[in-house]
Amino acid sequence: xxxxxxxxxxxxxxxxxxxxxxxxxxxxxxxxxxxxxxxxxxxxxxxxxxxxxxxxxxxxxxxxxxxxxxxxxxxxxxxxxxxxxxxxxxxxxxxxxxxxxxxxxxxxxxxxxxxxxxxxxxxxxxxxxxxxxxxxxxxxxxxxxxxxxxxxxxxxxxxxxxxxxxxxxxxxxxxxxxxxxxxxxxxxxxxxxxxxxxxxxxxxxxxxxxxxxxxxxxxxxxxxxxxxxxxxxxxxxxxxxxxxxxxxxxxxxxxxxxxxxxxxxxxxxxxxxxxxxxxxxxxx
Amino acid sequence: xxxxxxxxxxxxxxxxxxxxxxxxxxxxxxxxxxxxxxxxxxxxxxxxxxxxxxxxxxxxxxxxxxxxxxxxxxxxxxxxxxxxxxxxxxxxxxxxxxxxxxxxxxxxxxxxxxxxxxxxxxxxxxxxxxxxxxxxxxxxxxxxxxxxxxxxxxxxxxxxxxxxxxxxxxxxxxxxxxxxxxxxxxxxxxxxxxxxxxxxxxxxxxxxxxxxxxxxxxxxxxxxxxxxxxxxxxxxxxxxxxxxxxxxxxxxxxxxxxxxxxxxxxxxxxxxxxxxxxxxxxxxxxxxxxxxxxxxxxxxxxxxxxxxxxxxxxxxxxxxxxxxxxxxxxxxx
Numbered sequence: 039x040x041x042x043x044x045x046x047x048x049x050x051x052x053x054x055x056x057x058x059x060x061x062x063x064x065x066x067x068x069x070x071x072x073x074x075x076x077x078x079x080x081x082x083x084x085x086x087x088x089x090x091x092x093x094x095x096x097x098x099x100x101x102x103x104x105x106x107x108x109x110x111x112x113x114x115x116x117x118x119x120x121x122x123x124x125x126x127x128x129x130x131x132x133x134x135x136x137x138x139x140x141x142x143x144x145x146x147x148x149x150x151x152x153x154x155x156x157x158x159x160x161x162x163x164x165x166x167x168x169x170x171x172x173x174x175x176x177x178x179x180x181x182x183x184x185x186x187x188x189x190x191x192x193x194x195x196x197x198x199x200x201x202x203x204x205x206x207x208x209x210x211x212x213x214x215x216x217x218x219x220x221x222x223x224x225x226x227x228x229x230x231x232x233x234x235x236x237x238x239x240x241x242x243x244x245x246x247x248x249x250x251x252x253x254x255x256x257x258x259x260x261x262x263x264x265x266x267x268x269x270x271x272x273x274x275x276x277x278x279x280x281x282x283x284x285x286x287x288x289x290x291x292x293x294x295x296x297x298x299x300x301x302x303x304x305x306x307x308x309x310x311x312x313x314x315x316x317x318x319x320x321x322x
Numbered sequence: 323x324x325x326x327x328x329x330x331x332x333x334x335x336x337x338x339x340x341x342x343x344x345x346x347x348x349x350x351x352x353x354x355x356x357x358x359x360x361x362x363x364x365x366x367x368x369x370x371x372x373x374x375x376x377x378x379x380x381x382x383x384x385x386x387x388x389x390x391x392x393x394x395x396x397x398x399x400x401x402x403x404x405x406x407x408x409x410x411x412x413x414x415x416x417x418x419x420x421x422x423x424x425x426x427x428x429x430x431x432x433x434x435x436x437x438x439x440x441x442x443x444x445x446x447x448x449x450x451x452x453x454x455x456x457x458x459x460x461x462x463x464x465x466x467x468x469x470x471x472x473x474x475x476x477x478x479x480x481x482x483x484x485x486x487x488x489x490x491x492x493x494x495x496x497x498x499x500x501x502x503x504x505x506x507x508x509x510x511x512x513x514x515x516x517x518x519x520x521x522x523x524x525x526x527x528x529x530x531x532x533x534x535x536x537x538x539x540x541x542x543x544x545x546x547x548x549x550x551x552x553x554x555x556x557x558x559x560x561x562x563x564x565x566x567x568x569x570x571x572x573x574x575x576x577x578x579x580x581x582x583x584x585x586x587x588x589x590x591x592x593x594x595x596x597x598x599x600x601x602x603x604x605x606x607x608x609x610x611x612x613x614x615x616x617x618x619x620x621x622x623x624x625x626x627x628x629x630x631x632x633x634x635x636x637x638x639x640x641x642x643x644x645x646x647x648x649x650x651x652x653x654x655x
Contacts, residue, residue, distance in 0.1 A: 063464055066454075067471045070532070073486045074474075076496060080489065092499035135385065138378035146375040154379060160394075161386040163641045165589050167610045168630045169393035171400070171617050175407070176388075195385035225374050254479035256592050261618065272481050279485060279596070287489050294485050301477045309470055312477070316533065317540045 077298070081105070081291035088287045104292030108278070112289075114296060116267065117274035124189045124270060125252040129245055131194045136244070139195070140203030141229050145215060162197035170261045177262070188262040189270070193252070198319075199244040206240040207233055243315040246308075253300065271297055394634070400627035407621055418628035429629060431604045432612040435519065439608060440587035442523045443530070447583055448576060450527065451534035456568060458535070459542055469539070472532030480529065484596035487525045488512065491597075515605035518598050522606055525593055534579060541575035542568070574647075581644045588636055609633050 080088060081104045083097040108114045142148070143155060169192075177188045210233060218228050234241065256272045263269050266277075278286075278293045305312060401418055403411040422429040454472065458465040475483055490496050491511035498508035511521045549571070553563050569576075591610040594600060600607040600615070609629065616626035 060464065063458075063468050067468050070471045070475065070528075073483070073490060073528075076490060077486045089494065091494045092502065093494075093496055135381040139382035142375035142378040146378075148375040151375075154383060157383060157386045157391060159645070161390045163637060164390050164394055164634075165637075167589055167591060167613065168397060168634060169389060171623055171626060171630070172393035172396040173389055176393075192385075192389040195382040195389075197386070200382060225378075250477060254481070256479060256481045260595075261614070272479055275481060275485060276596070279488075287492075290485060291489065294482050297482050298478055302474075305470075305474055305477060309473075313470070313473060313536060316473075316476070317536055 074298070077291050077294055080287050081295050083288055085286055085288050101288075104288035107289045108292045108296065112274060112278065112293070114271065114274050114293060117269055117271045118296075120186060120189075120268060121253060121255075121270040121272075124186055124255075125249055127186075127190050128193055128252055129248050131190070132196055132199060132244070132248055135195050136199040136203060137234060137241075138229060140200045141207055141233055143200065144204045144207035145212075158197050158200055161195065162201065166192070166258050166261075170258070174261060183262075184265060184268070186268060189255070189259050189268075192258070193248075196244070196248065198247065202240055202244055202319075203237065206237045210236055242311075243318075246312065246315060247319075250301070250304075397627045397630050397634075400623060401631045403624050405623045407623055411624075414624065418624045421625055422628055422632070428604060428607060429612060432607045432609050432629075433632070435605070435607055436588060436590070436609045438519060439523060439526075439590060440584055442519075443526045443587045444580060444583050446523070446527045447530050447534050448579060450531050451538050451579070452569075452572075452576075454531065454535040455538035455542060456564065459539065469532070469536065473536055474532065475529045476533040478529075480592035481596055483529050484525060484593045487521075487528075488597050491521055512598050513602060515601075515603045518602060518606045522590075522593055522597060525597070526587070526590070530583070534583070537579060538572060538575060541572055545571050578644075578647055581640055581647065585637065585640050585644070588633065588640075 079095070079097055082100050082102070083094070084099050084101045084103055087094060087098055139158075143151070143158075173192060174183075174188075177183050182188060214232060215228060218232055223231070254272065255270060256276075259270050259273055260276075263273070269277075275290070275293045275297055278290045281289075400411070402413065402415060404414045404417065405411045458469055492498075493508065493510060493513065495511075497511065501508050509517055512518050545568075549567060550563075553567055558566075589610055590608050591614065594606050594608055594611050595614075598606040600611050610633070613626045613629045613633070616622045616629065
């Protein structure tokens with residue numbers, strides 16, 4: 039065989055390198071996609087097939103058993119309903135709590151501002167894992183433990199949303215606010231007609247975060263709810279896991295698919311937006 | 323950069339629309355008699371002038387005072403009492419702290435486990451995030467795809483991920499099937515006190531890598547390209563480029579991530595609750611799980627509160643560092 043020129047050698051080397059590189063990237067993708075694949079395929083296997091060792095990679099007898107159980111015996115719809123009510127209410131109330139607060143912190147100077155900002159930042163830092171004991175007894179005193187309010191009220195003010203919105207409001211030029219004031223617009227009008235429309239992207243980001251956080255909420259509802267009828271979807275999955283000693287993986291995975299599916303759809307629709315928002319959050 | 327430009331454009335657009343809207347309202351308001359405004363006394367107007375920010379922040383302030391500040395103060399007070407949630411609180415002084423550190427050993431185990439978990443998660447997350455960020459740095463379709471695939475678990479509930487991994491790590495699960503395929507002995511994963519903690523760490527790292535790599539990628543993008551170009555011209559070997567240029571330039575972001583990951587790792591609960599329940603033995607008992615158990619199951623709220631105070635101190639120290647860091651960043655921008 040004829041000797042390869044230096045150029046050809048380099049070309050081959052580079053091609054081999056990029057192929058290995060590509061294969062490795064595919065391998066990593068599989069590593070991160072496979073658990074989801076496993077979750078979905080398990081949910082379609084009959085119970086007895088999940089006990090086989092080594093496990094089957096694709097369901098031999100395709101079945102909807104798991105989903106039928108989850109919908110009929112567990113009544114997962116009522117759990118989903120709770121999650122949606124809580125999430126929806128929180129998002130609406132958050133709008134009226136966080137937006138005005140962020141506006142005040144961004145565009146006003148007032149006595150006690152530093153202290154009040156400090157309180158907001160404390161809210162940023164203290165997790166529910168520390169406050170739940172007191173808050174639970176407080177709600178017991180108020181007599182609202184048998185409602186969905188304990189899952190709603192404590193998250194209505196979000197330090198993170200206030201922080202993000204304040205940053206955004208600050209960037210809106212002062213002259214615009216001044217000229218609106220000269221035109222005789224009230225503070226309320228300036229806020230909702232000027233500030234909010236100019237901060238659409240940030241508003242969407244905060245709503246997105248609220249949705250993801252509440253859809254996935256686990257610890258807080260776990261410590262706040264006793265009644266099965268008040269529990270959100272995450273606790274339905276936990277209940278599935280506790281039924282039958284947590285061995286019926288068909289049912290568990292069927293429930294899990296329902297828990298993850300909305301997030302998959304959300305990510306497929308808006309992955310760029312979500313990634314941007316998350317990157318911003320992590321950098322600030 | 324791109325985002326800023328876009329924001330600027332939309333801002334200008336809305337500005338035009340808004341001035342139209344505002345001029346509309348101007349016409350309407352001019353129909354009202356202007357005397358109405360004058361009727362308010364000078365003093366009253368001044369008073370109203372300083373009121374709006376307080377009204378606007380009131381709901382948020384009430385919420386933070388009720389659901390953050392008061393519970394924290396109450397928790398600190400409660401940590402000096404014995405209480406089962408029903409009867410009167412009984413003063414015990416430092417008794418609960420004595421219980422934590424001297425009488426029982428579970429708390430010290432929980433503290434140790436939390437530290438082990440945190441150190442392991444921080445180390446592996448930063449290491450892998452760095453490797454993946456540098457590896458997937460170039461703008462290409464496949465890189466964008468891998469980044470997205472790696473990122474997705476971050477969106478899912480820890481509960482969902484933990485449930486899937488408990489199944490994968492089942493003794494008859496897929497991981498052991500893979501091991502037996504390579505003729506290796508199966509592991510007991512979550513059912514063995516020596517491997518349970520490692521298993522919990524694996525899940526946390528798997529879930530977090532994509533997000534942390536994303537943060538590093540955006541930090542890498544903000545490094546001026548000419549620095550790397552200069553290194554290329556000088557024919558700097560890649561490893562040296564990595565250690566002498568990339569890492570030092572990323573170090574502020576790396577340190578920032580170190581703090582946030584530590585903060586979050588200290589609060590670990592969901593994965594432990596779903597996968598191991600603190601066991602086997604007490605091998606995965608962590609701080610928050612300890613607090614949860616003492617409050618919910620044992621009804622020893624005083625002890626739980628004292629453990630909460632210890633966690634609070636850790637979080638405080640980390641948060642102070644965190645805000646110092648943010649302060650510095652804003653300063654140099």
